[in-house]
Amino acid sequence: MLSMMLPLFILLWGIAYLYSQYFINAAFDRSLIRRTYALADRVEVLQGQVQVDLPVAARELLVFDQEDLLFHSITNPEGKVIEGEQDMPPLPAKRGIRPGQLIVYDGTKDGERVRVAAFGLSLKGTSATGTALVQVGETLSHRSAMADRATLAIVIPMLLMTLTAAAAIAYGVGRGLEPLSRLRDRLSARQAFDLSPVPLEGTPAELRPFLDEINSLLQRLSEAVDAQSRFVADAAHQLRTPIAGIRAQAEAALASARHEDAHHALARIAQSTRTMGELVQKLLILARVDAAENTLRLSLLDGVKVVRVVAREWAPQALAQGVEIGFETKDPEARVMGDEQLLREMLANLIDNALRYGGTRITLTVCNSASGVTWQVTDNGPGIAEHERGAVFAPFHRLSGSVDGAGLGLTIVQRIAQLHGATVSLAAGEAGTGLAVTVRFPSAPA
Template structure:
């Protein structure tokens, strides 16, 4: 088998490097020797059984041939055959395990029996009164033949008599087969039991790896806490320690980046606020239309930059370390939604948007989280809806309990996401600095902040289109239990 063919076999069995299962690999190398040993044991058992069956049949044939020779008695220069019909019937009675006999005087003078028995092979040093055994065919039936050469006559004219007794090999093969079955069946049971023990041992040995996999899979993408596997074997602990070392390096790098963004945003807030104030004063005093246009553009840029800095600060607070430092408490989400919506009504009126909360039976929606972060979440959702719905649109906010979760829905009847944004735009807009539309003055961080805060609270957020036009943002947070 060449190398490429062996590689194909390995790939088919799942043993190719890079794609093989460790469990399957260990099972393969532990069970394959057992299978080879089982086949070898079966072959050796059958060979030994056949040899001992041959010995038993040869001994029986020898005894029978001696008994038959005793029935042929030399007298003077002839032979007296004393073989009753009953004895002949006994020799030839079993059709499945027939016994054939022949008495002759070499070289080929037939005296008694079946003259179709095959002659014995050439014997270099012939010994009288010693049995010779060989295999042959009688009427197409394989037989085992015993040949016995005897001397008769006087010393002046010695002669030889050949007594042949043959028996079909059916009894020998049946005996060997029965011995093989009686041996292989218990051996197969032991092999099966050993395979189950090996399988259980491999599963128990690889269980720490499965636990490590479960620990890693259950983590959030930004959870860089160390992995704890103190009860695992040394090899798995070494792997976990290597992963922990890598996680620590990544956490240090991410923390450094976050601190830089937070510090830079803090440092930028004051000069940007001062720049906006100076531009507003200049706008109030400027009389030249061209100068006012340029100052208006500077003011819009400063406003946009201040908005970006504010969102960067919110995003920094939404990170795991900052969110954990802010703490959590139980509060009523429905009441917070109504407060935030009421605060945004003046801005919505200024933008020509009808903003309101859907009337329903007021029911508290207790959640466990950080009210400041949830407030930022709601502000970003409402701000996005007001900003992109367009003048004359309506924005409706509602809250409800759905299957043990608190749900907040912000729905507008604006244009929705543009078709050129692509079919996956509803998912991509939650990425940082991704904007589905170039309208407005956003920077692509609002929905990224929403997603970050929702994930910090073990919730879920998604966007869905509204027919015939519009967009709906749905946020689900776990309700607090008593």
């Protein structure tokens, strides 16, 4: 702001300086001219000879000044100086001065800049002929001191005014933009799926039409997203029955197939329909999670209890596969704000992964610390290489070698975590083997 105003200020200062110089010069020139005429009045002609009658008091007035050096001279028509200075700064016009003409000009005298008024005094009507030259000059100290003072008198209030204006503008603009930057902070803190309207209270009236537009856009967007996830849910629901039908038929045919080729083909059909059924099931869950966003009611849960119950539920299935599920916590209680159904779904997906890809042991850990509650599902399987960890959250992303899954499990886990304001991170398990999935909840209100 100031950098923009500085050149402008210098320009104004220059104009002020030139203006004051002009008016001060005019005033000083007028006084110089007056003295020239007064001196010309003293010129008389006696028997054809030009003479000057200058009383002492008048001479003193002509030469005395506190600051400037004053000087004068009178030259007769023959070009001889009959009074005052011998070496006056020469007239600017080469052809001299016409009778009755008065000019004021700049010159130098003894190396100093001076200003001189010259008057051509016509001697017509006297016993002499031609024109006498009357000159009065002065140095410029007084003028430039006056010009400096006048410039300062203009510039200092102007500078103060400029600085005050700049400060006022900077303050005003800063204050005016404050609601906007608050709004920006609020918007940038939002989760990607948060399409709730921007609150209007505390925003200036000028911003209202703009915010109304944004809110109406968000409203339309959220309706479109809802419609889309409803469609996916409906489609998944509709697919479920025919897929189950095909699978049942394929399994029935498989049981009675005699020919080896037919047996083989039917086995593949049965396997594919099972996978397809799981995919549709996962799509349905994902669509439900998306739809839950707008109706989500988080309640205060005991995070220890939720995890313990889920671990117990999965134990028989794990045991059947030769996998041991352990539950560990040091804390008797861990408060979490959440939706129990969704959180159980999240854990189910993590345990399902650990059973499918992990090793022989799964550990569920709950930890309650000052920064919030964390849940951890650890297995001792092959784990996920560090460079793959970011990618596995993307829908339909499976690592090479995993043939079974639909690739939606971790996507569902992450969406549910986001709905709870929680984060999911992957790391190597204990002793650097296996996978440890950590869900970090924000601290719940006391």
